Amino acid sequence: MSTTNVYQTEAPLIQETVTMNKVTETILAPTERLPSNGWWAMFLTANGLLLIGVLSVAIQMWRGVGVWGLNHPIGWAFDITNFVFWIGIGHAGTLISAILFLLRQKWRTSINRSAEAMTIFAVMTALVFPLLHTGRPWLAAFWLLPYPSERLLWVNFRSPLLWDVFAVTTYFTISLCFWFTGLIPDIAAMRDRAKGKIRKKILGFLSLGWSGTMTQWMHFEKAYLLFAGLATPLVLSVHTIVSFDFATSIMPGWHTTIFPPYFVAGAIFGGFAMVMVLLVPMRKLFGLEEVITIKHLEYMNKIMLATGMMVTYAYASEFFMAWYSENQYERFIFSNRLTGHYWWSVWLMILCNAVIPQLFWFKKFRTSIPVMYFVAIAINVGMWFERFNIIVTSLSQDFLPANWDFYSPTKYDFGITIGSFGLFFTLFLLFVRVLPTLSLAEVKSILVKPAGEKHRKG
Amino acid sequence: MLKLSDIIKQIKPPENVPLMVGVFLTPEELYHAAEKAMDKGYKGVDAITPFPIHGLDEVLKIPSSWLPYATLIAGVSGSAFMLWFQWWTSSVNYPLNVGGKPLFSWPAFAPIVFEGGELLGGVTTFIVLLITAYLCRPRALIKNPLEAKFTDDTFALLIPISKENNQQDVETFLKGVGADEIRLLTV
Known part of the structure; x- marks a missing residue:
């Protein structure tokens, strides 16, 4: 093995002064001390948001699903918007952990762990919505699980909604296996440093007896590569299948073949923006600036710019096809989106997703933390409204004018939406306190000089 | 190509034999020591590292995974x-x-x-x-046989003591390749 990397022409990702021991200390420190005031402030805020959601759900269960603003013809609105939004958020995590791994992008090592955790929490948050949409889930249990086959009738495997059930649950399971596999060696590192007896026992149990022998690493790396290979088509398929929920129907504005790539690009776009929203405070709060550098953030901004352009192209293509198709219903829906009842939300989406990310063409903005944070939040808002527009504008004014009606959300709709953010942030804040937020082994393996006498302490 | 004997070996837990541990401070030193150990013809040599070192599994002739x-x-x-x-x-x-x-x-x-x-x-x-990877074995759940620095920034070469690998001989070998510390680990 040679110590000089002949392929490395750019400046190193992580400064040469960062040693292996420093990586361990920096990443594990937050899990080994009491939480700071900054963490408590964020945690209590997230708890507050979650409480709003819990109260809204409690009232919804007490009074019934009628407290939501749903009515004919809009039987889907905030709940499915939130579902698609949160499933989409998860995609960035899998893209970072699987696709960038297969493409040998070394910069992913600093962000993959937290992005994968984000994926899992986002999918968990998303799964709350179909459950709530059943109204009183404990009553739904008897017609959903276990599948009641006393009528001897099977589910319809031709239904996109059923594909969705399989896609989302598989996605969650595989992401969880992938994430936990990567965690095993790092939990072992925590176990070896643990002071308390109970802490040692819990971490010893979770690390499954990892000792770091080359034999173990060989199997581990093989499994990791296989997971990356499995997760790559999976990440592309999940939002494809979610988009089938719409694309296979005959609704104008939904019935289009561009939906699968359009949804996947949008999911990665919005997901990266959410990673940014989480990482910027995290690296500041835990002093991770040396391992999550501006360079890492800049690379993420470039991906946001690229996927943002794809999404913009998809918008343009949708409008063009509506005009070019000569289909009066398609033409009506798309002109109605720009000038109709929901014009403000469509223009907000275009502003947030197509215009604001163009700032990232300039290196000055790409490397400025306030600017990238602003853009990331704008993209999240834009992506939320993208789903809202697709769902609500098409449903509100379809083929028959007699069938038209508008949707206005109630405070309970807003309540569960706010609550979903609370749930997501609460889970993420707990994660950063108890588990290593970066992959120790992977970061160590990309250090300029993984070891060397002069970099060792003492 | 994967052999059936390798698959069986990968399912069967490793035998508990005394190990001679040579401690190294850099991956390069460990890598070169591993090459020399294989040249000397030691059997069942393994290493403990805080991160996977690419190519080391091939040097140590660890049969590939099934x-x-x-x-x-x-x-x-x-x-x-x-x-x-x-x-x-x-x-x-x-x-x-x-x-x-x-x-x-x-x-x-x-x-x-x-x-x-x-x-x-x-x-x-x-x-x-x-x-x-011999995970989830009840006995292994308790603790790492070595201390914290081996999941942090220190590397170890493990040579089992057996009929083929004489203890005295292994010790002199590890001294010769510049191990920072040498110790005997009895399980």
């Missing part, structure tokens, strides 16, 4: 099962005309065939990893 085969078989079985199941439910067990589509409308079954393969393949990969 994990990919397990994943492939499980993935194909998962897909095949879901294809069969969808065919059986919709054309044999309860044939039902849905929108005039054929009973076995395979293009509509493709997404679930794919997901079935993914799910079984992925879960199998995880379970087989636990087996091949």
